Amino acid sequence: MNKISKFDEALKELRQEHRRIAAPPLEAKLLRATRAVNKNTKRTLWIWCAASAAAAVLLLAVALWISHHADPGQTNIVVHAPTPHSPASQENTTSHTAQKAPDTANQPALLRTGERRATHRVHPELMSNFISLPGTEGLPVPAEPSIVRVQIRKGDLQSYGIEVPPSVAAEMIHADFFLGEDGVPRAIRLVL
Amino acid sequence: MFERLSRNPKMDTSSDARLHQAAQQGSEKAMATLYRQHGALIYRFSLRMCQDPAIAEEVTQEVFMALMQQGERFDPARAALSTWLCGIARRQVWKHLEKRQRDLPGGLSECDDEDEGFEAASPDDDPATVLTRQEAVTMVRRGIDELPSHLREVIVLCEFEEMTYEEAALIIAVPVGTIRSRLHRARLRLKSLLQCEPASGGKEKLR
Numbered sequence: 001m002n003k004i005s006k007f008d009e010a011l012k013e014l015r016q017e018h019r020r021i022a023a024p025p026l027e028a029k030l031l032r033a034t035r036a037v038n039k040n041t042k043r044t045l046w047i048w049c050a051a052s053a054a055a056a057v058l059l060l061a062v063a064l065w066i067s068h069h070a071d072p073g074q075t076n077i078v079v080h081a082p083t084p085h086s087p088a089s090q091e092n093t094t095s096h097t098a099q100k101a102p103d104t105a106n107q108p109a110l111l112r113t114g115e116r117r118a119t120h121r122v123h124p125e126l127m128s129n130f131i132s133l134p135g136t137e138g139l140p141v142p143a144e145p146s147i148v149r150v151q152i153r154k155g156d157l158q159s160y161g162i163e164v165p166p167s168v169a170a171e172m173i174h175a176d177f178f179l180g181e182d183g184v185p186r187a188i189r190l191v192l
Numbered sequence: 193m194f195e196r197l198s199r200n201p202k203m204d205t206s207s208d209a210r211l212h213q214a215a216q217q218g219s220e221k222a223m224a225t226l227y228r229q230h231g232a233l234i235y236r237f238s239l240r241m242c243q244d245p246a247i248a249e250e251v252t253q254e255v256f257m258a259l260m261q262q263g264e265r266f267d268p269a270r271a272a273l274s275t276w277l278c279g280i281a282r283r284q285v286w287k288h289l290e291k292r293q294r295d296l297p298g299g300l301s302e303c304d305d306e307d308e309g310f311e312a313a314s315p316d317d318d319p320a321t322v323l324t325r326q327e328a329v330t331m332v333r334r335g336i337d338e339l340p341s342h343l344r345e346v347i348v349l350c351e352f353e354e355m356t357y358e359e360a361a362l363i364i365a366v367p368v369g370t371i372r373s374r375l376h377r378a379r380l381r382l383k384s385l386l387q388c389e390p391a392s393g394g395k396e397k398l399r
Contacts, residue, residue, distance in 0.1 A: 006325070006328045006386055007328070007332065007379075007382065007383045007386055009325060009328065010325070010328040010329045010331070010332040010333075010386075011332060011351055011382075013325075013329050014329060014332060014333055014336070014352070015351060015352050015354075017333075018236055018240070018348075018352040018353075019236070019352070021232065021235065021236045021239065022232055022235075023227070023228075023231030023232040023234075023235045023252065024231075024235055024245075024248075024249045024252060026227065026231065026249070026252060026253050026256070027224055027227055027228075027231075029253065030223060030224070030227055030253070030256050030257075030260070031220050031223065031224060033257060033260060034215075034218065034220050034223050034260060035220065037218070037260055037261065038218040041218065
């Protein structure tokens, strides 16, 4: 056998010897490292999520604070009011409420209950009609009513059954409360 | 010169690409599979180059850590995963070799791709002693270990790992012609060893 073929034979045998070399047992180490990398990745992700959530909450708080302290503007508000006509003047209301017999049919609209509320827009230049307050159905007709004018936040009108757009909730508005002698308000009228 | 048939790694690359993607998403199973498929190749190459099992193991670990941490750099369209991993292994191996050679007199042998004027083994030469097969294997093995690093890596990749010239060129980052040239020179050097008589102890020391 000549040298060249001996060389090829030797190379072939060395190739087989080389290919029989096995990899060292590093699998466990690599898996541990993979777990560590995964853990770090998850931790980083959690930190980012928490930071984003905190930033979102902060932005929301700032937005709410700004809207709360924003200047009030002229805006229409939606008012739920009983469909029948209701007393428009203080004198009418006061004189009517002096009646002793609370006849449901003849009661002014502000004292009627169970009627379907209609939604109508109040012109900002006008004074709204008196609107019955929720929960006043069972109250006696006041003998000596009074009207108190206050300035409240428009957003607080929602507790009196009046829908207010969130954009103007922070604005202030004058409102007349129709009170009985017991001090419990029966109706509200908006001064726009 | 001999013709080297081009291997078709397409069958492997698609599964390698899937495994690589899964490993990037944190799949331990995919990482373990990739190690089982390519760990031996990386270790063998590193061992042949460094001739130190401890360093070879360290290099192998570094390569797969790089796969885990910088796997997004691998582009399956450019090369097979085994090629990419070998490229990382080669860089790590050379770092170790340079560090080791700095401590030795003489320094690392410079890569010289010019013709060294080496005479090819002639079939007409008549050795005084007929080498046995085992002696030939031993001499060639020793010869490979004593080859300059830039020639040894070509022998390991092309002869032992049976990679194509193109794959070896990608790993070593040289043109294909350089690979052919280095492989030819390495084979000539190794063949010349078979001219020596092992009993006389006058084997030629390779530079």
